[in-house]
Amino acid sequence: MHAITIREPGGPEVLEWREWTSPEPGPGEVAVDVAAAGINRADLSQRQGVYPPPAGASELPGLECSGTVAELGRGVTGWEVGDPVCALLAGGGYAERVVVPATQLLPVPVGVSTVDAAALPEVVCTVWSNVVREAGLSPEQVLLVHGGSGGIGTCAIQIGRALGARVAATAGSEAALNLCAELGAEKTVNYRDGDFVSEVKEMGGADVVLDNMGASYLDRNLSALAPDGHLAVIGLQGGRHAELDMGKMLVKRIRMSVLGLRGRPLDGPNGKADIVADVRQRAWPMVERGELRPLVHSRFPMPEAARAHELLEGGGVHGKVLLEAR
Template identity: 75%
Template sequence: MHAIAIREPGEPDVLEWTEHPDPRPGPGEVVIDVAASAVNRADLSQREGNYPPPKGASEVVGLECSGTIAELGEGVEEWQVGDEVCALLAGGGYAERVAVPAEQVLPKPAGVDLVEAAGLPEVCCTVWSNVIMEAGLRSGQLLLVHGGSGGIGTCAIQVGRALGARVAATAGSEASRRLCAELGADPVISYRDEDFVPIVKELGGADVILDNMGASYLDRNLSALAPDGHLAVIGMQGGRKAELDLGKMLVKRLHLSVLGLRGRPLSGPHGKAAIVTDVRERLWPLVEAGRVRMPVHARVPLPEAARAHAMLEAGDVRGKILLVR
């Protein structure tokens, strides 16, 4: 088969479409004939040499895919060859075929195109595990989503609204802010021209903040939280290190979680299998009802993954960039 290889850490042009050994399913795994994958910011970090795959995971980039099950490993009973699915991966998505634990596979949602389904697993599992399973967002609460026009952000806005929460979002360009508003965010705050803290405090403070910035937003996020609020950090686009004011947290009884998805184990209370199961049971019905959809910014042929990476790095991407076979 063919897959995208990283020639050496560097710029997008280090990505190459090359021959690669066919994956074989281990016990409890399936092999998926990939229809599409999708680009995530973690992929850019791996390409730059800053985010190596977990032990035992494929060196091939790609944290999600959609396609058709081609082979079953020993002990797999839920799935059949020919099933149309999408899957959460620890790696391997930028390829013609990928092996994945069966417990990380989701059925293609009814009414969703098979190619577009490739953009769902990573964002849905990230948002659901952090905002719902960890932070416990409830109807009537206020959710603040940073980077509201990206893949994670657009999903989070819709999930929050579908569950009855109020949602505020930050975004950059006018087109990005307009998309956030169309998906149900109100207010939508320009991170280029406005300080989100006084705006959110005027609303009573955020009960949950989903943050992709990390260090640069840490203190302001704590200020914007309501008492008993929860800050869920899922990215470090604004740096890794910042001073943490524990006094501010203590006075307002704040909660802070910093949880990635890729490196989690398969099993256990914080494992991927439990997340995928909850997503399938509680979020997939919202997707199938059209209440949560994945805006697609662009479809790029898989061999041209370098162009897709350059597109994401250039910024102002609204929704997901799909890599199509």
Template identity: 75%
Template sequence: MYAIAIREPGDPDVLEWTEHPDPRPGPGEVVIDVAASAVNRADLSQRQGNYPPPKGASEIPGLECSGTIAELGEGVTGWQVGDEVCALLAGGGYAERVAVPAAQVLPKPSGVDLVEAAGLPEVACTVWSNVVMEAGLRSGQLLLVHGGAGGIGTCAIQIAKALGARVAATAGSAENLRVCRDLGADLVINHRDEDFVARVKEVGGADVVLDNMGASYLDRNLSALAPDGHLAVIGMQGGRKAELDLGKMLVKRLHISVLGLRGRPVDGPNGKGAIVADVRERLWPLVEQGAVRTLVHDRVPMPEAARAHAALEAGGVRGKILLIRS
């Protein structure tokens, strides 16, 4: 099979479409004949040498895919060869085929195009596990999401609205703010020239903040939270280290979680299998109803993954860039 290889850490041009051995399913795994994958910021970090795959995972980038089951490993039940699916991966999505634990596979939602389904698993599992399973967002509460027009942000806005929550979203341009508003955001904030803390406080503070910035936003996020609020950190685009005001947390009874997805084990109560199962049970019906969908910015042939990476790095991407198997 052919897949994308990272020749060496560096700029997008280090991505090469080369021949690789065909994957074989281990016990409890399936092999998927890939229709599409999607580009996530974690892929850019891996290409730059800053985010190596977990031990035992494929060196090929790509944290999600869609396609058709081609082979079943020993002990796999509930799936058949020919099933149309999408899957959460620890790596390997930028390829013609990928092996994945069966517990991380989801059925293609009815009414969703097979290619577009490739943009769902990573963002859906990230948002759901952090905002719903960990932070407990519920109807009537306020979610503040940073980078509302990106892949994570567009998914988070839709999930929160589908659950009956209110949403405040930050973005850096008029067009990105429009995207957030069109998806249902109740309050949109231009982070370049507005104080998001003051704007959110005007409406009572956020019950949950979903943050991809990390250190540079830490104190402001805590200030934007309402009493008993929860800060869910999922990225470090703004740095890794910051000073934490425990007094502010104590007075407002705040909670912080910093939870990754890729490095979790498959099994166990906090494993990826449990997250995927909860997503399938509680979120997939909302996807099939059309309340949550993949916002597609562009479709790029998989051998041209370097072009997709350059576009995401340049900014202005709204939703997801899909990599289509050629």
């Protein structure tokens, strides 16, 4: 088979399409012939050498894919060869074939193409585990989504609206803000020149903030939160270190979580298997009802992964960028 490898840490040019040993499924695993892989910012960080894969994971980039079941490992039940699936991965998605624990497989939702299904697993599992399972977003609460036009953001807006929440979103251009509004955001704020704190306070404050920026937004996020609010940090694009006003948290009774997805264990109450099962039971019906749909900005042949990374790094991407393997 062929796969995209990272020759050395660096820019998009270090991504190479080359022959690679085809993986074989072990007990409890499934081999998937890949139709498409989703690109995530974590892949860019891995390529740059600052986000290595977890111990035991494939060294190839790619945290989500779609395709068809090619082979079942010993003990796997509930799946058949030929089933259309998508999968949450710890790595390895930029390849013609990938091996994944069977508990991290999801069926391709009704009404979604097999290729476009690659845009779903990582973003839905990330949003669901942070906004729903950890922060407990409920109807009529206010959800503030930063980076609302990106892959995570477009998913979060749709899930928030499907749950009956009121959604505010930040984005960096008129087109991006319009997209957020079309997806159901009640209030949109241009983060380049707008004040999201005052805008969200007009809604009564945010009950949940989904933040991809980290340090640079920390104090403003605390100010934007309503009493008993929850700050869910999932990215550090704005830095890792900031001063934390614990007095502000104490007065408002604010909770804060900083949770990744890739490095979680397979099993356990906060493991990937449990998250994927919950997503299949409660979020997948949203997809099949049309309340949550994958938004695909661009599709590239997988050998052109460098071009796809350049596009994502350049900004202005609305939704997901996919690599098609076949």
